[in-house]
Amino acid sequence: MNKKYIIPVVIFSILLLLPFGVQTVADLRGEKRFQPFDIFKDVVYTPIVREKKVAAAADSLDVKWRAAREAIAAGTETADALEPVVSALSDLEAAVLSVNTYAELDTAEARYKSLKLADTLLSKLEDEPESFPQADSCIKSLVADLGHVSLWRAFLDVKHYGVWTSRYLRAFENKIDDESAIVLALRPKYQLAVWNLFSDPGEKVVLGAAGDCIGAGCGRDTAAASDRWLFYRQDVEFLVQPSPLDVRSAKLDNPVKAIERFRDQLKAKGVELLVVVTPGKPSIYPERLTGKNSDAAGNAGAAENGNAAAVGNAANLENAVGFQSHGKKILDSLTRAGFNTVDLYTPLLAAKSRDSVEGALYLNDDTHWTPRGAEIAADVIAKKVREMVDAGTVKFRGKDTVRYVASDSIADRMGDVGEMSGLNKFGVFKVQKVTGHVVMQQNIKERTEKLPVDSTCVEAAKSACKKNDSCFTAQSALCERDTVLYDTTVAPFKDDFRKSEILILGDSFSRIYQTDSPVNAGWIAHFAKNMNRPVASIVSDGGASTLVREKLARKSSVLKGKKLLIWEFVERDLRFGAEGWKDVEF
Numbered sequence: 001m002n003k004k005y006i007i008p009v010v011i012f013s014i015l016l017l018l019p020f021g022v023q024t025v026a027d028l029r030g031e032k033r034f035q036p037f038d039i040f041k042d043v044v045y046t047p048i049v050r051e052k053k054v055a056a057a058a059d060s061l062d063v064k065w066r067a068a069r070e071a072i073a074a075g076t077e078t079a080d081a082l083e084p085v086v087s088a089l090s091d092l093e094a095a096v097l098s099v100n101t102y103a104e105l106d107t108a109e110a111r112y113k114s115l116k117l118a119d120t121l122l123s124k125l126e127d128e129p130e131s132f133p134q135a136d137s138c139i140k141s142l143v144a145d146l147g148h149v150s151l152w153r154a155f156l157d158v159k160h161y162g163v164w165t166s167r168y169l170r171a172f173e174n175k176i177d178d179e180s181a182i183v184l185a186l187r188p189k190y191q192l193a194v195w196n197l198f199s200d201p202g203e204k205v206v207l208g209a210a211g212d213c214i215g216a217g218c219g220r221d222t223a224a225a226s227d228r229w230l231f232y233r234q235d236v237e238f239l240v241q242p243s244p245l246d247v248r249s250a251k252l253d254n255p256v257k258a259i260e261r262f263r264d265q266l267k268a269k270g271v272e273l274l275v276v277v278t279p280g281k282p283s284i285y286p287e288r289l290t291g292k293n294s295d296a297a298g299n300a301g302a303a304e305n306g307n308a309a310a311v312g313n314a315a316n317l318e319n320a321v322g323f324q325s326h327g328k329k330i331l332d333s334l335t336r337a338g339f340n341t342v343d344l345y346t347p348l349l350a351a352k353s354r355d356s357v358e359g360a361l362y363l364n365d366d367t368h369w370t371p372r373g374a375e376i377a378a379d380v381i382a383k384k385v386r387e388m389v390d391a392g393t394v395k396f397r398g399k400d401t402v403r404y405v406a407s408d409s410i411a412d413r414m415g416d417v418g419e420m421s422g423l424n425k426f427g428v429f430k431v432q433k434v435t436g437h438v439v440m441q442q443n444i445k446e447r448t449e450k451l452p453v454d455s456t457c458v459e460a461a462k463s464a465c466k467k468n469d470s471c472f473t474a475q476s477a478l479c480e481r482d483t484v485l486y487d488t489t490v491a492p493f494k495d496d497f498r499k500s501e502i503l504i505l506g507d508s509f510s511r512i513y514q515t516d517s518p519v520n521a522g523w524i525a526h527f528a529k530n531m532n533r534p535v536a537s538i539v540s541d542g543g544a545s546t547l548v549r550e551k552l553a554r555k556s557s558v559l560k561g562k563k564l565l566i567w568e569f570v571e572r573d574l575r576f577g578a579e580g581w582k583d584v585e586f
Contacts, residue, residue, distance in 0.1 A: 042100040042163065042168075046100045046101065047158050050154070054096055055148055060088045061091075061092050063088075064085045064087075065085050065143075068084065068085045079557045089139075093115050097112070099157050099161040100157075102168050103171065114141065114142055114145070118139055121134055121138055123556045126560070188422060191423060192428075195421075195428060201423060202420065202423070204232065205231070205417050206232075206233050206289065207230060208231055208285075209287075229281075230418060231281055231288075231417065234572050235367060237572075238327075239326065243326040244326065244575045252575060252581075254581065257581075258581035259334065263339065272393060272565070273565050274388070274566045276344065277344070283345065284361060285352075326575075327571025328345045328571075342381050342384045343380075347380050348361055358372055363432055365414075366416050367416055367570075371434055371435060371437065371513055371521055377523045378525075379530060395563065396501050396564075397501065398501060402528070403441070404441055404493065405490060406437040406529060407440070409435070410434070411521075412433055413432045414431050415429060436518040437526070438520050439493045439520050440491065440493060441494075454479050454481065457478070461478075497558050498561075500534040500536040501564065502562065503558065503562045503564070503565045504566045504567075505537070505539075505548045505565065505568065507539065507568065507569055507570055508539075511539045536562075545569060545574075545580065545581050553584050
């Protein structure tokens with residue numbers, strides 16, 4: 001080799017091996033595993049261990065299923081008897097679906113379909129006892145297939161899901177990138193530098209306009225926190241991309257068909273569906289995204305802030321008066337088609353006129369609404385439900401006798417969009433204080449208590465009866481007094497699956513303030529307070545399009561006694577919902 005090439009080759013080799021060397025040292029010195037070892041482990045060790053886990057889980061399912069059959073035959077409630085079986089099936093699913101460290105079982109596999117079929121059949125048993133033979137046959141087939149260690153199946157899984165497959169290598173590469181010691185050390189500093197130089201908050205975040213105009217020369221650098229709003233990129237992309245129902249979106253699942261299918265499934269069980277589409281932050285505050293001068297300034301501001309990819313078409317977002325989100329249009333089409341719907345767009349847009357007095361409806365650096373926005377939503381949804389009751393669409397058995405009270409509570413919110421930017425560790429975006437109203441259930445018990453005898457009454461009885469003892473006994477008895485007292489206590493608000501006739505399915509807009517700080521201050525608790533009724537809820541962050549329905553399908557017994565199901569999901573899920581808008585069997 002020519003000597004003049006030796007130095008460049010050595011330098012190139014060092015640079016090539018540097019990331020691997022640094023990562024190896026970091027892994028060996030730290031508590032994390034040595035990632036390259038995963039490749040060897042997933043070829044030699046993982047397949048056998050997984051087969052043993054699958055066989056043990058299948059045996060456990062067999063034992064639990066036999067016990068459940070005996071319990072049901074002895075008169076135990078089906079739901080109670082099946083609870084251990086559902087848990088055992090869930091363990092088996094987890095063991096089967098995770099093939100190795102980086103690959104999951106393909107949904108087209110027969111094993112996957114058999115597991116999902118068993119899941120569906122178990123959820124049907126309580127309402128459809130006649131499906132018992134089918135469930136029994138399905139579970140026995142699963143146990144026969146998976147209840148033993150198969151070296152041939154282990155070999156096939158290595159062949160189809162191992163290191164030589166693209167699905168494994170892509171996941172391995174992504175994991176290496178995410179956990180690289182060099183990346184973890186340098187990425188935060190790089191993000192901070194990009195923010196300081198270009199006001200670019202990262203690939204998942206769009207920086208809104210400051211004040212009355214946009215761009216670095218329009219006061220952004222000195223704007224108050226309330227003027228520096230962050231938007232989730234998917235919320236913005238939902239508005240500027242074609243509607244999910246547009247012909248250009250033909251590859252997407254059709255949300256309207258999924259909603260219609262779900263409505264029909266519920267009707268078959270005697271449950272009405274109420275659809276609530278939650279507006280994204282840019283649908284209610286488009287001016288906060290593009291600046292009040294949104295016609296021409298949108299593109300310029302987007303490019304200046306490094307947000308051109310997401311809001312290159314932001315000029316199409318007109319001021320609130322003229323702008324209408326895809327979500328609102330789809331909601332209106334559902335209403336015209338006869339669906340029960342709730343329009344949150346109109347009341348939230350109208351409520352903006354009170355922002356200067358009561359505060360904004362959405363958080364500065366978060367995708368979600370403030371407690372004020374959540375409470376407005378609760379009021380509007382409760383009003384719609386009362387209208388359905390008055391119209392006879394929904395007929396509740398119980399009366400609205402549950403009472404709730406609310407008290408102020410201050411909570412600190414670190415915005416989720418700010419967290420996505422990775423800049424919060426440098427204190428770029430601040431904690432926002434919000435005042436929520438925590439809902440408590442008020443319990444009132446009635447009791448009777450005797451009061452002291454009225455001495456004046458006794459003296460009058462003596463005078464009237466003279467020395468007639470029987471007369472005095474009868475008259476003095478009238479002097480005894482009782483009073484009715486009420487003992488009032490409060491208890492934390494909680495879901496009541498047994499008594500509630502209303503079930504709520506929702507996403508993180510249903511979770512915020514409800515199960516996180518300040519707790520029991522979300523729209524669900526305030527809806528129950530407005531209705532004076534208990535409610536129950538199933539919530540899945542980011543999964544209200546499909547995942548939350550799959551949760552319901554796995555325990556469809558919770559629909560027993562329900563008359564109304566309220567389905568809340570944020571508008572961006574019409575395009576970006578996790579797992580799309582699949583049909584879910586109940």
